[in-house]
Amino acid sequence: MSLREQTGYRSETVRRANLSAILREVHLDQTLSRTDLVARTGLTRSGIRAVIGELVAAGLVHEERGEPQGTPGRPSPYVRPNPDGAVVLALEIAVDSLAVATVGLGGHVHDLVWVDRPRTRFSLDETLDDLLELARLVRARRPASDALVGVGVAVVGVVRRSDGLVRLAPNVGWIDAPLGQTLTDALDLDVPVSVANEADLGALAEHRRGAAVGVDHLLFISGEVGVGGGLIVDGRPLVGLAGYGGEVGHLPVNPAGAVCRCGSVGCWETEVGERKLLLLAGHPPNGGRGEVDAVLREAAGGAPEALNAIDNVGRWLGIGLAGLVNILNPQVIVLGGQFGRMLPFVSGSIRSELDRLALDASSELVDIRPAMLGVDAPLLGAAELAFERLLDDPLTWAAAAAGNTEAAGTA
Amino acid sequence: MSLREQTGYRSETVRRANLSAILREVHLDQTLSRTDLVARTGLTRSGIRAVIGELVAAGLVHEERGEPQGTPGRPSPYVRPNPDGAVVLALEIAVDSLAVATVGLGGHVHDLVWVDRPRTRFSLDETLDDLLELARLVRARRPASDALVGVGVAVVGVVRRSDGLVRLAPNVGWIDAPLGQTLTDALDLDVPVSVANEADLGALAEHRRGAAVGVDHLLFISGEVGVGGGLIVDGRPLVGLAGYGGEVGHLPVNPAGAVCRCGSVGCWETEVGERKLLLLAGHPPNGGRGEVDAVLREAAGGAPEALNAIDNVGRWLGIGLAGLVNILNPQVIVLGGQFGRMLPFVSGSIRSELDRLALDASSELVDIRPAMLGVDAPLLGAAELAFERLLDDPLTWAAAAAGNTEAAGTA
Numbered sequence: 001m002s003l004r005e006q007t008g009y010r011s012e013t014v015r016r017a018n019l020s021a022i023l024r025e026v027h028l029d030q031t032l033s034r035t036d037l038v039a040r041t042g043l044t045r046s047g048i049r050a051v052i053g054e055l056v057a058a059g060l061v062h063e064e065r066g067e068p069q070g071t072p073g074r075p076s077p078y079v080r081p082n083p084d085g086a087v088v089l090a091l092e093i094a095v096d097s098l099a100v101a102t103v104g105l106g107g108h109v110h111d112l113v114w115v116d117r118p119r120t121r122f123s124l125d126e127t128l129d130d131l132l133e134l135a136r137l138v139r140a141r142r143p144a145s146d147a148l149v150g151v152g153v154a155v156v157g158v159v160r161r162s163d164g165l166v167r168l169a170p171n172v173g174w175i176d177a178p179l180g181q182t183l184t185d186a187l188d189l190d191v192p193v194s195v196a197n198e199a200d201l202g203a204l205a206e207h208r209r210g211a212a213v214g215v216d217h218l219l220f221i222s223g224e225v226g227v228g229g230g231l232i233v234d235g236r237p238l239v240g241l242a243g244y245g246g247e248v249g250h251l252p253v254n255p256a257g258a259v260c261r262c263g264s265v266g267c268w269e270t271e272v273g274e275r276k277l278l279l280l281a282g283h284p285p286n287g288g289r290g291e292v293d294a295v296l297r298e299a300a301g302g303a304p305e306a307l308n309a310i311d312n313v314g315r316w317l318g319i320g321l322a323g324l325v326n327i328l329n330p331q332v333i334v335l336g337g338q339f340g341r342m343l344p345f346v347s348g349s350i351r352s353e354l355d356r357l358a359l360d361a362s363s364e365l366v367d368i369r370p371a372m373l374g375v376d377a378p379l380l381g382a383a384e385l386a387f388e389r390l391l392d393d394p395l396t397w398a399a400a401a402a403g404n405t406e407a408a409g410t411a
Numbered sequence: 412m413s414l415r416e417q418t419g420y421r422s423e424t425v426r427r428a429n430l431s432a433i434l435r436e437v438h439l440d441q442t443l444s445r446t447d448l449v450a451r452t453g454l455t456r457s458g459i460r461a462v463i464g465e466l467v468a469a470g471l472v473h474e475e476r477g478e479p480q481g482t483p484g485r486p487s488p489y490v491r492p493n494p495d496g497a498v499v500l501a502l503e504i505a506v507d508s509l510a511v512a513t514v515g516l517g518g519h520v521h522d523l524v525w526v527d528r529p530r531t532r533f534s535l536d537e538t539l540d541d542l543l544e545l546a547r548l549v550r551a552r553r554p555a556s557d558a559l560v561g562v563g564v565a566v567v568g569v570v571r572r573s574d575g576l577v578r579l580a581p582n583v584g585w586i587d588a589p590l591g592q593t594l595t596d597a598l599d600l601d602v603p604v605s606v607a608n609e610a611d612l613g614a615l616a617e618h619r620r621g622a623a624v625g626v627d628h629l630l631f632i633s634g635e636v637g638v639g640g641g642l643i644v645d646g647r648p649l650v651g652l653a654g655y656g657g658e659v660g661h662l663p664v665n666p667a668g669a670v671c672r673c674g675s676v677g678c679w680e681t682e683v684g685e686r687k688l689l690l691l692a693g694h695p696p697n698g699g700r701g702e703v704d705a706v707l708r709e710a711a712g713g714a715p716e717a718l719n720a721i722d723n724v725g726r727w728l729g730i731g732l733a734g735l736v737n738i739l740n741p742q743v744i745v746l747g748g749q750f751g752r753m754l755p756f757v758s759g760s761i762r763s764e765l766d767r768l769a770l771d772a773s774s775e776l777v778d779i780r781p782a783m784l785g786v787d788a789p790l791l792g793a794a795e796l797a798f799e800r801l802l803d804d805p806l807t808w809a810a811a812a813a814g815n816t817e818a819a820g821t822a
Contacts (some may be wrong), residue, residue: 006453007432009425013453021418041419158772165773217652231738233644240740241628244773251734252768254666264733264768322675327642327738329651357663357675361569361578362655403804 018043019394022051023198026061026081027391028208031105033076052079058398059085059147060105081106086147086401088386089139089189091131092154092198092379093179095119095225096170098127099376100134102142103383105390107209111138112379122172124182132186147401150191152386154198154378155179156226161243163197170261171225180373182242191401194385198222199336200246201381202371203230204237206334208384210372215332219324222336222371223246225288226261227269231328249273253320271316274338279311299345307345314346318353325358325366336371343370429454429802433462434796434805437492438798438804439619441517444477453792463490469809470496470558471516492517497558497812499797500550500600502542503565503609503790504590506530506582507699510787511545513553514794516801518620522549523790531584533672535593538719543597561602563797565789566590567637572654575606581672582636591652602812605796609633610747611657612792613782614641615648617745619795621783626743630735632659632780633747636699637672638680642739660684664731682727685749691720703749710756718756725757729764736769736777747782754781 021041025033037048055061062082066075083104092099099114113134157169164180172387185195203220210220218232229248231238238245249269250262274292275285281295281307298306335343354363390397432452437443448459466472474495494515503510510525524545558783562632568580575591595604616632623629629643640659642649649656661673668677685703686696692706693716696751709717746754801808
C-alpha cells in the first residue's frame with residue numbers, strides 16, 4: 001500500500017504533470033513551436049502559454065519569436081531548453097576507461113573528459129580517486145553558481161537502484177561495493193546521486209537521443225569485455241524489482257558451454273563476448289578492443305579464420321536474440337560496442353538464426369540497427385537519469401538548484 | 412507522433428482520470444471506505460465524494476453506510492461495485508476445453524460454463540460453432556437489457572492485439588486465423604471483442620485477483636500441452652509491439668534439443684512440456700492431463716521412474732527460469748497448470764538451478780508460488796481485458812452500455 005503511487009489527480013498534481021509534460025518535450029526535442037506542443041500534449045494554447053511562462057520564469061526554457069511561414073497570423077513562438085538553466089554531472093565507470101561530463105538541459109554536453117585506465121587499478125578506492133579527480137576538473141570549468149540538479153553514474157555492474165550498491169561487477173572484481181553512498185559522501189554536492197548499470201543507461205540514451213528515438217519496444221545489446229543489455233518496454237526502461245533487470249548477457253544458452261565469470265555455465269556472454277571472438281580468431285583473448293578491431297580488419301580483408309570466428313559469434317548472437325525476440329516482441333534491436341561494429345559481417349547469420357528459431361510473428365517485425373551514440377551512450381544515459389527528478393517536478397527542483405546556486409554565490 | 416499518447420492533462424482528462432482511478436480501486440478491491448480511497452488516490456474527501464456521486468449515478472457502484480467503529484464521528488461510507496452495472500462476456504479457447512462466462516464489475520462471476528472437447532474438432536469453424544453455442548446459453552440466462560461493455564477472449568496462440576488475428580496456435584493447428592473479426596461478426600453485440608494469448612491473460616488474472624495481488628514484477632508460467640508465459644513489468648502487462656510478447660515457452664535453452672511444434676529446435680517447451688514429462692515417465696506422450704496426474708500420483712507414492720521424470724523437468728524448469736530471472740528481476744514467479752501441481756516435487760530442483768545459474772542479486776529476491784485461480788485464470792483474465800475500456804473511461808462506456816440496454820429493451 002505505502003509503496004504504491006497515489007492514482008488520483010488534484011489541482012497541484014495536474015499542474016506538476018503539465019509542467020513535466022512540456023519540459024520533457026522540450027528537453028528531448030530541443031526546439032518546438034507552441035503549435036507542436038499543443039499537438040503533443042493535448043493542452044490548449046492558453047494552457048501551454050501559462051506553463052511556458054512558469055518554465056521561462058524558472059530559467060529552464062527560452063522562448064523566441066518564430067520565423068514568418070507565409071501563412072496569415074503571427075508565427076507561433078519557439079521554445080528551447082536553456083542548457084545553463086539546469087545541469088547534471090554524469091560519470092561513467094567502464095572496464096578500460098573512466099569518463100565525466102557536465103550536461104545541460106536539452107542534452108547539451110558542456111564538457112566531457114575521459115581517460116583510459118590500466119586493468120591494474122580496479123579497486124573501488126583507486127577507481128573513485130581517479131573518477132573524482134576528473135569530476136573536479138570538469139566542475140572547475142563551470143561557474144560555482146551552476147544550477148546542478150543531479151548526478152548520474154553508469155557502471156559495468158549489477159546495481160541496486162535504491163542506493164547505488166554494486167552487487168556484482170565481475171569485470172572489475174567488485175562484490176557489494178557501496179558506490180552510491182561513497183560517491184554521495186565524496187562529492188558532497190547536495191543533490192542526489194543515481195547509479196545504474198551502463199547498458200541500461202546505454203539503452204536509455206539510444207532511446208532518447210540515438211538510434212531508437214520514438215521506439216517504445218527496444219532491446220539494446222552492447223558487447224565489450226562483458227555483454228550488457230538494456231530493455232525499453234512500452235516506452236519505459238525495464239528495471240525490475242530492485243534494478244537488476246536486463247542482464248541478458250547471463251541468459252543460459254548452452255548447457256554444454258563454458259563457465260562464465262558470473263559463476264554460471266553457458267551464459268550468452270561466454271559465446272558472444274570479446275574473449276570468445278578473440279579465442280576463435282587466434283588472437284590473445286584478453287587483448288581488448290584493439291585486438292577486436294584487428295579481427296574486424298582481417299575479416300574485411302577476407303581472412304578465413306577471422307571470418308569464421310565472426311560467423312560463429314554471429315550465429316550465437318542470433319540464437320540468444322531469438323529467445324529475446326520471443327519474450328519481448330521488440331520493434332528494434334540496437335547493437336552497440338563490438339556488436340555494432342560487427343553488424344555488417346553478422347547480419348545475415350543473425351537473420352538466419354532468427355528465421356530458424358524465433359516465432360515468425362515477432363521476428364518479421366524486428367529491425368536490427370547499429371547504435372548511434374558509440375562509446376558515449378552510457379554517459380549520456382547517466383545524464384538522462386540525473387535529469388529525471390527535474391523532469392518529473394520541474395519547479396520544485398529548479399528552485400532547489402537556484403537555492404544551491406545562491407548558497408554557492410554567498411559562500 | 413500520431414501513435415503517441417498526448418501527455419498533458421486538461422480539465423476533462425483529469426475528471427476522467429479520477430473517475431478511472433476510483434472505479435479501478437473499487438473494481439479490484441470490492442469494498443472500500445471513503446477513507447481507504449483518500450489514502451489510495453491522494454484525492455480530497457470532497458473530490459472523492461463528487462466522483463463517487465457520478466459513479467453511483469451511472470449505476471456502476473453502490474454506497475452503503477459504514478459500521479460504527481467505536482471512534483467519534485460518523486463512520487466512513489463504504490463503496491462497492493455494482494455487479495449488474497456493467498458486465499462483460501469472457502470466452503476461452505483452450506486445447507481440450509472451451510469456456511464462457513459473464514462477469515460483472517468487481518469480478519463477480521454471474522455464470523460460467525465449460526465443456527471438454529475432443530482433439531478432432533480443432534478447426535476454426537468447429538471451434539466457433541461450439542463456442543458460440545455456449546455463449547448463447549450464457550447470454551440467455553441474463554436479461555436482454557444487460558449492460559454489456561465488452562467481450563474478452565483467451566486463446567492458446569500468438570495473437571495480434573490490434574484485431575485478434577491468431578498468427579500461430581500450433582496445438583490446435585491454426586495459422587493466421589481471423590478469430591477477432593469472425594467473433595465480432597458472429598456475436599454481433601455492438602461492443603468491442605478483445606483477443607489475447609491465454610497465458611498473458613492468466614498472468615493478468617493472477618496479478619489482479621490471484622496469487623500475485625500487489626506484485627508489480629511478475630512472471631507467470633503455465634504448463635499444459637504447451638508452455639505459456641505472461642509477464643507483468645512495473646505493474647503493467649508486457650505485450651510487446653504487436654501483442655506477441657511473453658512467449659517464454661519458445662526460449663531456446665538446448666541447442667542439442669528436440670524439434671518444437673513451433674518449427675524451432677530446443678525450445679524450453681520441448682524440455683518441460685507435458686509430452687516430455689510423460690515420455691520420461693513411460694506414459695503415452697499425448698495422454699493429456701489425466702496421464703500427468705497419474706505421474707504425479709506415482710511420484711507421491713515414491714515410484715522412481717515418475718520421480719526421476721519430474722526431477723528432470725524440474726531441472727529444466729530451473730534452467731529456463733534462471734535466464735528469465737536474470738532478464739526480468741521479478742518479485743514473484745507464479746507456476747500454473749501442471750507446473751503448479753508439480754511444485755512440491757520440483758521446488759528444490761528449481762532453487763538449486765537458480766543458485767547455480769542465476770545472478771544471486773536477482774535469484775535471492777524471487778518468491779516462487781503456485782497459481783491460485785487454477786484453470787479459470789485465463790477466462791478471468793479475459794474478463795479483465797474486456798473491462799479495460801470501461802475502467803479507463805467509466806462514464807462514456809457506462810452510457811454506451813445503457814444505450815445498448817435501451818435499444819435491447821425497445822427491440
